[in-house]
Amino acid sequence: MDHRHRVGAGIQSHARVTPAAIRFRGVSKVYPVKPTPLVAVAEADFAVAAGEFVAILGPSGCGKSTLLMMAAGLETPTTGSISITGEPMSGPNPHTGIMFQDATLLPWLSVLDNVLFPATIRRLKRATVEPRARDLLATMGLTGFERSRPHELSGGMRQRAAICRALVLDPDVLLMDEPFSALDAITRDEMGAVLLDLWQHQSKSAIFVTHSIREAVLLADRVLVMSPRPARVAHEVVVPFPRPRAPDVADTAEFTGLCAELRAMIARGRP
Amino acid sequence: MSRLRGAVSGISAVLLMLAAWEILVRALHISTHLLPPPSDVAQALIDHGDLFAQHGIPTALETLAGFILASFIGCAFGVMLFISPLAQAATMPWILAAQIVPKIALAPLFVVWLGVGAPCRMVFAVFIAFFPVLIATVAGLSATDRGALQLSRALGASPVQTMLKIRLPFAVPHLLAGLKTAATLALLGIVIGEFVTAQRGLGYLVMLAGSIDETALMLAAITGLLVVGAALYALVLLAEAVFARWYGAPIIVGDFG
Amino acid sequence: MTQLRPLSALIFAVVLLAIWQTVTMQSLVPAVLLPSPASIANRIFTGAGTLLPNAASTSLVAVGGFALALVAGLGLAAAMALSAWLTRLLYPNLLLFQLLPKVALGPLFVVWLGIGVPSRLAFTTVVSVFPVVIGTLAGLRAANPGQIRLCQALRASLWQIFIHIRVPGALPYIFAGARIAATLAFTGAVVGEFISSDSGLGHVIMNAASQSDTALVFASLVVLCILGAALYGLVGLAERFARRRWRSR
Numbered sequence: 001m002d003h004r005h006r007v008g009a010g011i012q013s014h015a016r017v018t019p020a021a022i023r024f025r026g027v028s029k030v031y032p033v034k035p036t037p038l039v040a041v042a043e044a045d046f047a048v049a050a051g052e053f054v055a056i057l058g059p060s061g062c063g064k065s066t067l068l069m070m071a072a073g074l075e076t077p078t079t080g081s082i083s084i085t086g087e088p089m090s091g092p093n094p095h096t097g098i099m100f101q102d103a104t105l106l107p108w109l110s111v112l113d114n115v116l117f118p119a120t121i122r123r124l125k126r127a128t129v130e131p132r133a134r135d136l137l138a139t140m141g142l143t144g145f146e147r148s149r150p151h152e153l154s155g156g157m158r159q160r161a162a163i164c165r166a167l168v169l170d171p172d173v174l175l176m177d178e179p180f181s182a183l184d185a186i187t188r189d190e191m192g193a194v195l196l197d198l199w200q201h202q203s204k205s206a207i208f209v210t211h212s213i214r215e216a217v218l219l220a221d222r223v224l225v226m227s228p229r230p231a232r233v234a235h236e237v238v239v240p241f242p243r244p245r246a247p248d249v250a251d252t253a254e255f256t257g258l259c260a261e262l263r264a265m266i267a268r269g270r271p
Numbered sequence: 272m273s274r275l276r277g278a279v280s281g282i283s284a285v286l287l288m289l290a291a292w293e294i295l296v297r298a299l300h301i302s303t304h305l306l307p308p309p310s311d312v313a314q315a316l317i318d319h320g321d322l323f324a325q326h327g328i329p330t331a332l333e334t335l336a337g338f339i340l341a342s343f344i345g346c347a348f349g350v351m352l353f354i355s356p357l358a359q360a361a362t363m364p365w366i367l368a369a370q371i372v373p374k375i376a377l378a379p380l381f382v383v384w385l386g387v388g389a390p391c392r393m394v395f396a397v398f399i400a401f402f403p404v405l406i407a408t409v410a411g412l413s414a415t416d417r418g419a420l421q422l423s424r425a426l427g428a429s430p431v432q433t434m435l436k437i438r439l440p441f442a443v444p445h446l447l448a449g450l451k452t453a454a455t456l457a458l459l460g461i462v463i464g465e466f467v468t469a470q471r472g473l474g475y476l477v478m479l480a481g482s483i484d485e486t487a488l489m490l491a492a493i494t495g496l497l498v499v500g501a502a503l504y505a506l507v508l509l510a511e512a513v514f515a516r517w518y519g520a521p522i523i524v525g526d527f528g
Numbered sequence: 529m530t531q532l533r534p535l536s537a538l539i540f541a542v543v544l545l546a547i548w549q550t551v552t553m554q555s556l557v558p559a560v561l562l563p564s565p566a567s568i569a570n571r572i573f574t575g576a577g578t579l580l581p582n583a584a585s586t587s588l589v590a591v592g593g594f595a596l597a598l599v600a601g602l603g604l605a606a607a608m609a610l611s612a613w614l615t616r617l618l619y620p621n622l623l624l625f626q627l628l629p630k631v632a633l634g635p636l637f638v639v640w641l642g643i644g645v646p647s648r649l650a651f652t653t654v655v656s657v658f659p660v661v662i663g664t665l666a667g668l669r670a671a672n673p674g675q676i677r678l679c680q681a682l683r684a685s686l687w688q689i690f691i692h693i694r695v696p697g698a699l700p701y702i703f704a705g706a707r708i709a710a711t712l713a714f715t716g717a718v719v720g721e722f723i724s725s726d727s728g729l730g731h732v733i734m735n736a737a738s739q740s741d742t743a744l745v746f747a748s749l750v751v752l753c754i755l756g757a758a759l760y761g762l763v764g765l766a767e768r769f770a771r772r773r774w775r776s777r
Contacts, residue, residue, distance in 0.1 A: 072425050092427040104418040108440055108518050120436075121428045149519035281620035288621050305640060361540035371760045372753040373714040375631075376730065378722070379737035380745055384561060459629040466634070466722055467734075474632060478723065481635035489639070493632050500627035 019086035020047035021173050021205035022071055022096075026080035029066050040066040042230030044080070048173065051203040055210055055220035056233075059266065063231030064209045068177050071207055072098045085172055094122065097166030099176045103158035105150035105165075112137070112146035115164045122169070129168060136164035139201070140194065156187040160194065167204075174206040180215070188215075193247045195219055200244040213262045218250055225262060227269030235265050307487040312494065315487040322476065322488075323495055330461060330472040331499050333389055337396030338457035338503060342450055345401035349408025350434075359409065370402055375459075378467040387468045396460030400453040407449025411442030443518070447511050454503045462496065473499065563743040571743040572750060578732060583751050586717050586728040589645060591759065593652025594713035598706065600653065601660025608661075609668045609694075622661065630655045631716070634723040648720035648728075655716035656709040663705020667698025703767040710763045714756045 024044045031038040041063040048054045056064045069075040070082060073092035082089045084096065097118075105114045112133060113120075119129040137146060140160040150158055159179055166174055180188045192215060199206075199219075210216050216223045217239055225235040239258070241249050249255055289309045295301075296308040303311055316323065352359045378395055385391035415438045423433045465474030473495045480489035545565050551557055552564035559567070572579065608615040634651055641647035671694045679689045721730025729748045736744035 074421065074424055092425050094427070098422075098425045100418060100421065102418045104416070104422045106419065106437075106440070118426050121423070121426045121432055151519065280616060281623070284617050284620040285624055287617060357536060361536040364537040365541065368757070371711055372756040373711070373718055375715045376718045376733060376749055376752050379733050380742070380749070383737050383740070383742060383745070455627075455629070459631060462629050462632050463719060463722070466631075466719070477632055477635050481639055484639075486636075486639055489636060493628065493636070496632050497624070497628040500629065501624075504627055 019083075021050045021052070021085060022207070023047040023083050024067070024070075024080065025082070027067075027070060027077040027082060028079045029063070029070060029075060030078045040231060041070075042232045044233055046224060046233060046236070048205045048207060050172070050205055053199060053206045053208065053219060053221045055208045055216035055223045056226060057210060057213060057216040057223050057262065057266070058226035059211060059228065061231075062226040062228040064226050065177055066231075067226075068098075068175050068207060068209050071173070072096055072175050094118070094169045095172045097169065097171040097174050099159070099162050099166045099174070099179045101178045101181050103150070103155075103162040105158055105161060107150055110147045110149060111142065111153070111161050114150065114161060115168050117165060118169050124169075132170070133164065133168050136167055137161070139198070140164055154187070155183050156190055159183065159191060163194075163198070172205060174204055176206065176208045178209055178211065181211075189247070192218055196245050196247060213259050213266070214250065217255060217258050217262065218245075218247070223262065225265050225269070227266075234269055237262065237265075304484060304486055307490060311487040312490045315485070315491040316494070319488060319491070323473075323491070326471055326473050326476045326492070327495050327499070329389070330465070330474065330496070331502070333393050333464075333472070334396065334458050334461045334499055334503060337393045337400060337461060338454055340393070341397045341400035341453050341457055342404050344397065345404025345449070345453065346408050346446065348401070349405045350412070352405070353409050353412040354434075363409070366402060366405065370406070374399055375463055378463050381464070382467055387470050391468060392461055392464030392472075395464045396457045399460035400456040403452040403456065404446070404449045407445045407452075408442065411445025411449075412438050414445065415441045440518075443514055447507065447514065450507050450510070451504065454507050455500065458496070458500050458503060560740050560742055563746060567743050568746045568750065571747040575744055575747055578744075579729070579748060579751050582727055582729050582732050582748075583755060585645075586714070586721065586730065586752070587755055589648045589652055589720065589728065590713040590717040590755070592649050593716060594656055594710055594759065596649070596653040597656035597660055597709050597713065601657045601705070601709070602664055602702070604657075605661045605664035605668065608665060615665075619665075622658070626658060626662075630658070631719045634719055637720070638724055643724045643726075648717060648725065651720045652713055652716035655719075656713045659705040659708035659712065660702070661705075663701045663703075663708070664698060667701025667705075668694050670701060671697045699767075699770055703763065703770070706763050706767075707760060710759045711756065713759065714752065718752065 024046050027041065027044040028039070029041040031040060044067055046054075056067060058064050066075060070077050073089055073096070084093065105111070106117065109117065112130075115133045115137060116126065116129055119126065119133075134146065137143060140163060142157060142160055142164070145153065145157070145161075150161070153161065162179070163174075166176075180191045183191065196219065208216070208219060220239050221243075223237045223239060224233045225237065226232065227234040237258070241255070293308045293310060296303075296306055307315075352362065377398070381391050381395040381398070385394060419437050419441065420433070423437050428436070461472065462474035465472035466478060469475055469478065473492050476492040477489050477496075480486070480492055548562075549565050552559065552562055552567075563571075604618075608618060633654060637647045637651040637654075641650055675693045675697070676689060679693060684692070717728065718730035718733075721728035722734060725731045729752050733745050733748045736742070736748065
């Protein structure tokens with residue numbers, strides 16, 4: 001089973017013809033603070049193929065959120081470059097949709113208006129985007145809540161609305177920064193099933209940052225294990241479960257074994 | 272339901288106070304020159320209805336105008352200061368210092384500058400009342416939800432879009448708190464303006480009643496000022512209620528102080 | 529709030545003063561309306577004979593009124609905190625009274641106590657007492673319920689809970705109220721002097737304004753600002769001292 005493990009990062013793409021959805025080349029991020037500069041990411045070199053779901057797994061402080069911020073264009077790399085579908089990135093762009101730990105729905109907008117918010121910002125005609133928004137809400141099981149206000153929704157429903165908002169402009173890559181950390185365990189499991197279901201029906205790429213080993217193995221095609229000090233991708237593990245994937249794959253022995261291996265990798269990386 | 276019960280309990284407390292006042296004054300035979308009972312005050316209100324119209328309307332109008340002007344000027348300058356961190360750094364310490372010193376003492380100066388009349392009083396009221404609005408606007412714009420700002424950056428929003436669609440809506444609860452303070456201060460400014468200009472208005476009526484030994488009339492005028500203050504405050508509460516409906520979620524602003 | 533770049537505030541003030549001085553020196557504005565900063569500074573020295581005793585008179589009323597307001601306010605708030613029916617009776621009246629600008633009561637105190645220091649002292653006390661009461665009440669109500677539950681589990685007496693939990697927890701609110709009261713104390717003293725007085729900086733200002741001695745008006749204002757800031761600063765110092773002694777939360 002050695003082909004599952006490869007120490008050191010390498011470029012891997014399933015389809016060598018189409019460009020990678022997102023590619024990090026020699027990326028590092030250093031914050032120039034006094035007295036010693038803070039190295040948030042020492043070195044990142046990897047690619048996410050079209051339609052691939054990649055999880056970035058690691059403990060707090062290993063730079064995984066910083067990687068995501070750079071992918072979203074919210075931070076610029078100190079060295080190296082990031083490209084989206086072959087084009088170099090220069091700031092936030094509509095090819096990526098982002099989700100944070102907090103759903104951050106604007107309280108004065110209805111759920112539908114919140115989902116349409118990216119379109120409002122980009123000054124797109126509401127009529128062109130609204131059908132897609134309504135479809136997404138239906139896919140997420142939020143039909144009937146279009147006119148509701150965020151505070152009327154539960155935490156899980158709000159995150160589902162946030163997924164719709166992230167997808168409303170049809171991005172190539174969905175970026176998710178620990179989106180389920182603030183939810184209770186039961187809702188968290190539900191959201192995992194929601195994402196698995198979503199990935200059956202479309203072929204977007206995703207980067208999913210998490211500190212939950214179980215979540216990473218359940219949702220991802222590939223898990224990049226990050227280690228702190230220096231913050232870099234230490235291991236890369238392919239998740240062999242085929243798609244469409246059901247949540248009960250988490251009960252199999254293979255799943256548990258894979259989680260244990262990842263746990264061991266992370267433990268070795270800790271000082 | 273508990274809000275209704277609270278209101279009823281509050282009103283009965285006030286009525287109880289008024290009743291106690293009435294009874295004590297009569298029972299202890301307190302001179303009506305010193306402290307007339309509420310019934311005398313009400314009588315004075317009725318007897319001099321025309322006086323109250325003559326003086327109450329200018330006070331109310333000048334207060335309202337002063338408050339509205341103070342709100343707009345305070346808000347506009349607040350936004351300007353927020354947009355320019357340098358201007359904010361240069362002026363904020365002085366603005367905060369201005370809140371500490373008794374600005375009231377400048378009233379005679381405004382009479383020197385603008386003469387005796389409504390403009391003098393209104394400009395003074397605006398001067399007194401716009402500071403809290405400015406401070407509240409800056410505070411509100413600075414306290415925007417970090418997650419929402421991150422979202423707007425991620426969506427590629429321009430600074431104008433961020434200001435209009437994210438910062439300003441989130442700032443309104445802070446602004447409303449500032450407006451409540453400004454409402455109180457606008458009336459304060461007008462009253463002191465009336466004291467100092469001694470021309471017309473309920474404040475002037477209070478002084479006038481004192482000089483002719485009509486304490487019941489004085490208390491009636493004070494009651495009139497209470498009514499004006501309550502009306503203006505109610506206006507702000509109305510604005511707050513309208514905003515709360517639009518905001519669609521419970522509003523939590525900073526704590527006391 | 530953004531980091532205050534300390535120099536910019538100072539530079540701004542200096543530039544403003546320079547412009548003011550230039551404008552008035554060129555007589556673009558009549559000195560009667562706006563005297564130059566130099567003439568104001570000069571007037572402070574030449575008018576010291578007038579300013580100092582009147583400053584003392586105003587300060588006596590303001591500080592005395594503030595002190596009385598503290599005592600009365602804390603006492604009333606404590607009484608209300610201990611007696612639910614007193615709160616139910618007084619609190620709505622207190623809130624209602626907040627809608628009235630208390631300075632309007634000035635002439636009433638003249639009726640009751642005549643013109644003179646006792647009248648202005650009582651007036652200033654009444655003007656300053658409300659923020660103290662409301663602040664203290666808010667503070668006593670804001671007690672940390674978790675801490676109180678802990679004390680109850682340890683079978684502490686009501687008095688112990690009051691002293692060890694409620695009072696330290698209330699201190700920030702009490703000081704916030706005291707700071708507002710300090711500001712209002714000088715306001716009350718000055719307004720009292722506006723209404724009727726023969727002494728105090730408010731009286732000096734009124735007099736000087738009527739005689740178009742605008743420089744003296746400004747000079748008095750400068751002295752008032754210093755005094756007001758001093759009292760506010762004292763309260764701030766007291767708060768820092770109290771914070772160090774009673775660290776809570």
